[in-house]
């Protein structure tokens with residue numbers, strides 16, 4: 215198993231396989247797609263990432279959690295190498311909109327990452343979203359969706375995950 219250069223977690227099963235109940239007692243292994251979860255370069259908060267990992271795993275994906283304070287270049291390299299089904303970014307320190315804008319510009323300039331589903335969420339500024347938030351700016355810059363803190367955001371995020379097309383893995 216290859217660990218990311220400095221990540222929190224890697225799927226427990228090599229090759230992203232996970233045991234599936236067959237009903238006849240024999241374990242069968244089904245490969246699951248990978249979602250990349252990451253903090254942004256300036257942000258050292260960690261439990262937000264653990265929360266997202268557990269939530270996304272509930273939806274039937276393997277999660278590679280790169281952890282907090284991930285430099286832009288490392289994040290982009292991990293996306294290119296792993297070709298995940300989706301990239302989920304989280305930031306809560308108040309700098310998320312700035313880190314996010316910078317990163318998504320670099321990410322979308324990579325030809326292999328122009329259509330990668332990429333979302334960002336958390337506490338992206340320091341106003342608690344009272345100024346209308348940063349969603350419009352971040353979407354215009356290239357994010358597929360933005361989930362700023364609020365009671366309805368987690369439900370909206372679950373719906374977004376449910377709408378990601380599933381690929382057949384051999």
Ligand code: B12
Pocket residue numbers: 256257258259260261262265266302303304305306307308309333334335336337338339340341342361363367368371
């Ligand atoms: C623990 C903590 C720390 C710890 C982090 C330790 C660690 N290893 O994680 C330490 C002490 C290091 C820290 C440092 C700082 N912190 Co701090 N920290 C917190 C605290 C108390 C709890 C965060 C936490 O773990 N929550 C639990 C997780 C599960 O929840 P969450 O982070 O809120 O995430 C939820 C949502 O945001 C959402 N979500 C998050 N991301 C995403 C992404 C998507 C896609 C979706 C759908 C949802 C989503 O889902 C999560 C579950 O509901 C919060 C205050 C609070 N009570 O929330 C402040 C807080 C986040 N910190 C804050 C600040 C300002 C800082 C510092 C800048 C302080 C300083 N001056 O040094 C530094 C920043 C350091 C850095 N470089 O990033 C502010 C951020 C203010 C803002 N954004 O408006 C907060 C809100 C405190 C406050 N009220 O002012 N912090």
